[in-house]
Amino acid sequence: MKRTITALVNNTSGVLNRITGLFARRHYNIESITVGVTENPSVSRMTFVVAVDSMQNVEQVIKQLNKQVDVLKVKDITDESIVARELALVKIVASPQQRGEVAALVNPFRATIIDVGRESMTIQITGDHPKVEAFIDLLRPYGIKEIARTGITAFNRSTKKPVTDPYRLTLIN
Structure with missing residues (x-):
């Protein structure tokens, strides 16, 4: 099963x-990881999406993380009301004649064309994981030259009510 875990840590080397x-010692695969400085420059937020065998394993990992000296707070937010986003840069093969078609795909996804070359285009998309995946699938017929993805970054929503938003990040167990 996939779990989303956040950790606030001291921003030190x-x-x-x-x-x-x-995670490596416990043989857990980190499917995505993002790290960035928070509103406090001495603290960083880490967001992990990890594949684990059971809830018992998740609880054990959280206990182990909490024992680390530089870890301030750890939380499994998978089943909570969260805001989660991912960024992807996708470079595709696109002749001048295909650019109009590609632009028509970009607009409904609120993506942005950020670079245009003679025979290629680079597009930036942000959103939840299913949205980014759907967009990349639509671009595949053009020929993907490169993809760079950030992985998921997330934290709890302001409200604690269950979210019925169909675009909410859904991780498959």
Whole structure:
């Protein structure tokens, strides 16, 4: 099953290495990881999407993370009301004649064309994981040259009510 775990950590060198090493020692695959400085420059937020076998394993990982010196707070937010986004840059093969078609795909997804070359285009898309996947699938027929993705970054919503938004991130167990 896939779980989304966030951690607030001291913004010091070596923290990322120690934390990812903990996952590696337990043989958990990190499917995506994002790290960035928070509103406090001395604290970073890490967001992990990990594949684990059971809830018991998730609880054990959280306990191990909490024992790390530089970890301030750890939380499994998978089943909570969250805001989650991913960024992808996609470079596709696009002749001048195909650019209009591609622009027609870009608009409904609120993506942005950020670079145009003689025979290629680079498009930026942000959104939840299913939206980014759907957009990439639509671009495949043009020929994808490169993809760079950030992975999911997330935190809790302001309201604690269950979300009925169909665009909410849904991770498949």
